[in-house]
Amino acid sequence: MGFFDALTGTRRPADGVEPGSAEELRKALLGLNGPDVPYAVRYGAGDGGAHLVAEWRVAEPVWQGLFLDSRLTHTLRFRLRLVPQSHEVRVVQEYGEVTRVGSPPRLVVSGQYTRGQGRTVSRQWVLGGGADGGPRATETFRFDTADLRDPLRDTVLASGWIWRGVAFGSL
DSSP states (O other): OOHHHHHHTOBOOOTTOOOOOHHHHHHHHHTTOOTTSSEEEEEOTTSTTOSEEEEEOTTSHHHHHHHHHHTOOEEEEEEEEEETTTTEEEEEEEEEEEEEETTTTEEEEEEEEEEESOOOEEEEEEEEEOTTSSEEEEEEEEEETHHHHHHHHHHHHHTTOEEEEOOSSOO
């Protein structure tokens, strides 16, 4: 891996993994959807040249409580463009600002965002007494942007394609 690849988060499949077709990869990525995951992968028609988009489900009522309880101030979206000629998926990560409005509060995603290849982790702990009488911290909530990025990236790599992070420019 070169220096620029390290900066952009680019990863290559293991040696000997034959790349599948773009349609097989698209189906595999869409197959990551499910009722138990806090993100959705969808077709990206009209979304800046992306073929697929994966993002947190901040607007869905079932998941709003999770995002409100976490006190997160940002949301995350991955825009993916499949390039069959080179068997690579060009990926842009976008972070949007989230604000809480109304009573009861609801999440609203602002129009401002940044792009990059960073990672955000949010954790909440409760302090209490342990079985031995000493203090004990119990993790009550964990939210990590890798929970969205890793399944996407692992699916791309298992399909024999390159995961190419794009920090600047277009897809």
